[in-house]
Amino acid sequence: MEHLNKNQRMDFAEVKASATFIKTDTTTQGNWIGAYGSEGYNIIGNAVNYPLNTQVTPEGNYYDSWWTTTNSSIALQKATSPSDRITAYWHSGWTDPNFFTLDLNMPDCNSHNIAMYFLESDMFTNVYSDKIEIFDAATGSLLSTQSASSFSKGKYLVWNIKGHVRISFTKSGYANAVLSGLFFDPATAP
Numbered sequence: 001m002e003h004l005n006k007n008q009r010m011d012f013a014e015v016k017a018s019a020t021f022i023k024t025d026t027t028t029q030g031n032w033i034g035a036y037g038s039e040g041y042n043i044i045g046n047a048v049n050y051p052l053n054t055q056v057t058p059e060g061n062y063y064d065s066w067w068t069t070t071n072s073s074i075a076l077q078k079a080t081s082p083s084d085r086i087t088a089y090w091h092s093g094w095t096d097p098n099f100f101t102l103d104l105n106m107p108d109c110n111s112h113n114i115a116m117y118f119l120e121s122d123m124f125t126n127v128y129s130d131k132i133e134i135f136d137a138a139t140g141s142l143l144s145t146q147s148a149s150s151f152s153k154g155k156y157l158v159w160n161i162k163g164h165v166r167i168s169f170t171k172s173g174y175a176n177a178v179l180s181g182l183f184f185d186p187a188t189a190p
Contacts, residue, residue, distance in 0.1 A: 017136040017138065019161045020159060021157070022160055030085055036183035037079075040054065042183075043077075044088045046079055047080050054108075055104070060093075067085075067087045074152075076117060089178045090180075103164075104167060114185075117156050128149070128177075128178055129149035130178065131147055131169075134161070138164060144159060
């Protein structure tokens, strides 16, 4: 371990937040193990394992589920029992303002791929639609905007994110805004 001398100083540069959209994935469905979450995950209603020092704080969200156990391929594999699956989600509620947010702070100075899984029950067909906006938490600057719709068979949206961001999920369809899973992986080139 090195020590600083009296005439030395250590500078801590603030991590500048960034968010670059990478891809949409409609083929993986609920089979996330081995595809996403190598650094961490949140399977809503099942298990949370965030990367070291990463802080994720939801605000304005409600919890619900269609099935807490199922074998449907669109349902996320449970981290605690991969042969079982779950269709749980955070949602924006049924009254105004019809949005919820995630405060995501990754202070490690590295970029990470963040995948978000969107799912509506197979009882519905494309009635859900989310507008996802990612903001720099320090400045409020908009970094990225995407829409998630037509996710009755499950859909991942993947970003390369760095630093401290605030993610807003806003209802843009008939039903409320939803999120079923959040996954952390090493960064790949956009």
